[in-house]
Amino acid sequence: MKSAKKIKDELERMLQMLAFGSPSKFKVAKREIERLWHSDIKEFEKCAPLALEYIRRFDEIQSPKNQAAFASGLSLFFLALSDKYFDTLKNFVLKLIQNPDGYVRESIRKTADWLYVSLTSRVNPFVEKLTVKRKAEQKNAVKQYAKYVKEIQTLIEKYYDKNRDSADYVGDLKPSVYKSLELLWADVTRGDHIFLDDCPSENTLEKRKEIEKKLSAFVTETKSDFDVEDIRSAIYYEEGTDTMTDIIAMLDNGQGAVELQDIIDVITDAWNYFPHKTLGGKSPCQMTGK
Structure with missing residues (x-):
């Protein structure tokens, strides 16, 4: 187990590498940050505020590649802070x-x-x-x-x-x-x-997670050009039942009737449990109290 000072010094070196170093070192720096996190989470959390100084100095980072690497490398610091x-x-x-x-x-x-x-x-x-x-x-x-x-x-x-x-x-x-x-x-x-x-109730949120997993599986299975976020967005901005048809078409690749019905069932659940802008950001299930 490393001392807090050693962890802090190494974290600072990695942040310096992401902010001002060569792109060839970005992956090394991110892996090292992850390793330090897993080696001693409590000490990492104590040292994490040092990232705030680099955040304040962000405008000193000139290269967009370094800016992107730095932003990406802050993930575990955000978790801690x-x-x-x-x-x-x-x-x-x-x-x-x-x-x-x-x-x-x-x-x-x-x-x-x-x-x-x-x-x-x-x-x-x-x-x-x-x-x-x-x-x-x-x-x-x-x-x-x-x-x-x-x-x-x-x-x-x-x-x-x-x-x-x-x-x-x-x-x-x-x-x-x-x-x-x-x-x-x-x-x-x-x-x-x-x-x-x-x-939304805890049950509603859990149901949404379950639906998202099923939709994600169908997206992969059908090799759709759309993703779960597209489906969620379509439901949120829906303009009536025609939107439901459009969503089904996103996952319809000519599969058999049984497979298509499975997709329709999940999309129907998504329609009922996902929020709609026309309902003030609520889902039909919330509106009916289910």
Whole structure:
């Protein structure tokens, strides 16, 4: 087991490598960060705040390749820091998601998933009874979540792409800041706004995960050009039952009637359990109280 100082020194060396080093060293640096995490998680967490200094110095990183590598390499630091330094990391994400380089935007979008994990774990902690401290953390997380979503929506309006009006799915759009923001919004909300009083029940969320797994399997099996996010987006922006037909077509590759019926059954479940914009972000099951 290494001392805290040695871990800190090595982490700093890896961050330096990602931010200012040669692209040939990026994979080495990321693997070393992962190794240090697994070797001593508690010491890693103690040393993790050193990444905040590099985040503040991000504008010193000139190469887009280094910027993308640095954003990607922050994943475990976000895991360690998101609860305590949420606002700092959130502001960094919102800054980089507007970066002109698509690789930088995609790297920070993936890293930002740990912010979602932090928020949801504090909004819906896995404990039977909340202490006074936990209740305060929960209340703060709800506010942070609401503000985060609102700030993303404000940026979406700022960068709105007129091509969105003619595109059936976000995935159809060409790479752009607007597209990255739409994808980030989908990541952060998962189609929901968990800060609402009538957020989905635990059973509903579990059902959605089950449906997503089945849809993912069908996407792979049918070699579809679409993915689960496209299906979820189509349901959210649906304009009536014709949309259901369009979604079925995404996974219809001419298979037999039995196989197609299995797909239709899962899509029907997705339609009923996934949120719809026309229902205020709720699912039909939520509206009927099921």
